[in-house]
Amino acid sequence: MPASPNHLSDSQVTVDAIESFAHATDPRMGHVMGLLVKHLHAFVAESHLTKAEWLKGLEFLTAAAKITTDERNEFSLFSDVMGISSMVDVVSQPPGGTPSSVLGPFHNHDSNVRANGCDLTDGQAGERVWLHGRVLDVHQNPIAHAQIDFWQNADNGLYPAQDSAQDPQNLRCKLVCDEKGEFNLLTIRPHPYTVPTDGPVGALLAASNRNIWRPAHYHVIVSAPGYVGLVTELFPAGSDYIDNDTVFGVRPGLIVDVKPCQDSEVANRFGLTTPFKQVAFDFCLVKQA
Ligand SMILES: [Fe+2]
Incomplete structure (x- = not known):
């Protein structure tokens, strides 16, 4: 008709x-x-x-707007738990480099620049981990003086933005690799944490009987002039929730082993006893077109 x-x-x-x-x-x-x-x-x-379902959707967006501030963006979280952030990563990634992963809500553009080889632990609790590696191009050539921007959560599972007891610069830094593209720093083992559940996204996850946890991870942004910047994460193997990340950020190529290290020079430099734990990872950047 x-x-x-x-x-x-x-x-x-x-x-x-x-x-x-x-x-x-x-x-x-x-x-x-x-x-x-x-x-x-x-x-x-x-x-x-239905009209009732459409109205419910509008109410969800309104609630997201009401709880969003400069420090906490519920829309960004909604994008993450819907897998949209990860889909944007996947479709915008140039081929050949290290996989990208979600930025997350806790990146701080104002991290202090620290020396390559710095100690971020500053006497706090947590299992010491020596994180080191190189920044390479797709032909495995080192990229001299690439920049690393690093951040993670503390031993209590919280980022400084969630925990007023932490210095805002705790467990985060920017550093410049040496002429061989090598970087290293001393940090601690990160911990799984839940996404914020006190807003409409939390209510959505609860109503959907969904996991609210992310596996433990280090956040890293790697950049160098002439190369496509890389926003990614490293996930220690064996972490809880590594097979069920609520924001779908885990990629097989980003899972790292936390291994014992016997390097006495490094142990002496950081006041550690051997064996201590290390994570070794080489990042690969793709040249800009
Ligand atoms: Fe995170």
Whole structure:
């Protein structure tokens, strides 16, 4: 039966809504918005979304806006637990380099620059881990003076932004690799932690009977002039939740062994006794096109 002249067909609504973005000043923006409309309309049609469910979705977004601050972004968390952040990582990653992974909410642009070979432990609790490796190009050549931006949580599982007892610069730093692309620092073993559950995303995870934990990880951003910057994480093997990361950040190539180390020079430098624990990992950057 043909549609009543007083009622648009559902497909005409979609066509018209996509067309409404066709003349955007930024053509890429218009293209992306048109695709977003296309797929959101398909979702509404396929799910036969009710008005009550649509209103519930709006209430969710409103609650996310109310709890979002400069320090805590519920929309970013929503993107993470929906796997969108990881999908953006996957589709935007240039081939050949170290896998990227989610940035997470606790990165601080203002981390202090520390010397290569620094000790971040500063007398705090936690199993000492010597983290070291190289920054290489896709041909395994070292990238001299690449920059490492590093951060992690403390032995209580909290980041400084969650724990006023910690110095804001605790267990984070920027450092510059040497001419051979080598870096090293002393830190502690990171711990699994839960994503924030006091907002609408937490309610969504609870209603979905979903895990709220992330496995233990180190956060690292690696950059060098002329290369595509890498935002990634290293996951100590055997950590709880490594097979069930609530933000889908684990990649097989980012799982690292925490192994005993007998290097007495390193032990003396950091005041450790052998054997101590080490993580060795080489990052690989892809040249900018
Ligand atoms: Fe994290």
